Amino acid sequence: AQKVTQAQTEISVVEKEDVTLDCVYETRDTTYYLFWYKQPPSGELVFLIRRNSFDEQNEISGRYSWNFQKSTSSFNFTITASQVVDSAVYFCALSEEGAQKLVFGQGTRLTINP
Amino acid sequence: DTGVTQSPTHLIKTRGQQVTLRCSPISGHKSVSWYQQVLGQGPQFIFQYYEKEERGRGNFPDRFSARQFPNYSSELNVNALLLGDSALYLCASSFKAGGLRSADTQYFGPGTRLTVL
Numbered sequence: 478a479q480k481v482t483q484a485q486t487e488i489s490v491v492e493k494e495d496v497t498l499d500c501v502y503e504t505r506d507t508t509y510y511l512f513w514y515k516q517p518p519s520g521e522l523v524f525l526i527r528r529n530s531f532d533e534q535n536e537i538s539g540r541y542s543w544n545f546q547k548s549t550s551s552f553n554f555t556i557t558a559s560q561v562v563d564s565a566v567y568f569c570a571l572s573e574e575g576a577q578k579l580v581f582g583q584g585t586r587l588t589i590n591p
Numbered sequence: 592d593t594g595v596t597q598s599p600t601h602l603i604k605t606r607g608q609q610v611t612l613r614c615s616p617i618s619g620h621k622s623v624s625w626y627q628q629v630l631g632q633g634p635q636f637i638f639q640y641y642e643k644e645e646r647g648r649g650n651f652p653d654r655f656s657a658r659q660f661p662n663y664s665s666e667l668n669v670n671a672l673l674l675g676d677s678a679l680y681l682c683a684s685s686f687k688a689g690g691l692r693s694a695d696t697q698y699f700g701p702g703t704r705l706t707v708l
Binding site: 481521579584 | 699
């Protein structure tokens with residue numbers, strides 16, 4: 478069975494601090510796909526990144542970076558120099574090969590204080 | 592480009608009633624998925640449709656049903672509403688439904704917030 482765990486329920490930091498959101502996943506498949514979504518107060522889930530299990534290259538996009546480690550089944554998300562606009566709930570999700578669904582973690586509520 | 596659209600934005604119903612939620616995918620996308628998000632939790636998969644056929648179903652009772660139309664828009668129907676059906680219902684679209692060594696990225700709409708009294 479597939480499962481995603483985001484152990485951090487809430488994180489609160491001061492603006493300009495770096496913050497890392499943890500994601501640990503479980504799957505029996507050798508081919509799978511990992512995603513991060515951002516959910517601002519408006520409710521819409523905004524796609525941030527997708528990572529294939531056969532591509533372990535880490536990625537950086539501006540202030541955002543993602544660290545994928547198959548050895549520890551983790552796909553962590555780091556925001557550098559956080560800004561108030563980064564405040565949202567962030568979800569990590571998993572999709573197995575051929576599966577028709579995303580399995581989401583419980584989400585981490587990130588609050589950036591000015 | 593227009594993203595995924597959903598209607599209505601908010602809906603209030605009473606127990607036992609029926610509700611229909613609507614979703615229009617991104618232009619060119621042929622797959623639509625529905626998710627239920629209860630307050631404080633992550634979204635839970637309900638259905639996926641591709642080319643008008645059901646391609647996946649989550650662990651939801653038969654009171655939940657859906658369909659996809661020739662223009663790839665979709666409706667989610669919930670009968671005999673219960674208080675526990677109160678949630679944000681999210682629709683997501685993708686180009687296709689995924690397959691061997693592939694999984695299309697799903698793009699989400701703003702959701703319909705359903706309140707059952």
